[in-house]
Amino acid sequence: MKYGVQFKPRAVKDIEKLPSRVQTNIIKNIEVMSDDLSGDVKRLTNFTPEYRLRVGDYRVLFEIENKSIIVYRVRHRREVYR
Numbered sequence: 001m002k003y004g005v006q007f008k009p010r011a012v013k014d015i016e017k018l019p020s021r022v023q024t025n026i027i028k029n030i031e032v033m034s035d036d037l038s039g040d041v042k043r044l045t046n047f048t049p050e051y052r053l054r055v056g057d058y059r060v061l062f063e064i065e066n067k068s069i070i071v072y073r074v075r076h077r078r079e080v081y082r
Helices: 009-016 020-036
Strands: 004-007 041-043 051-055 058-065 068-076
Touching (some): 020 051, 020 068
Parallel strands (some): 004 068
């Protein structure tokens, strides 16, 4: 199932602050995930947004609404769950 991807303004700012190599890696993984939720995707418990995608030391926090993925944050793993 193909999902559309939407980025919240905060997620865009998070991505822009990262080095270009990391940016391309994260965008590539989000595109792969949008096809069928493949990759290191995990449902989070007692946390909003509901899902996370692991890309190296970075985490992409997102939710699924209807047929779209809404990306809320992209942060380093030590900072993302605070």
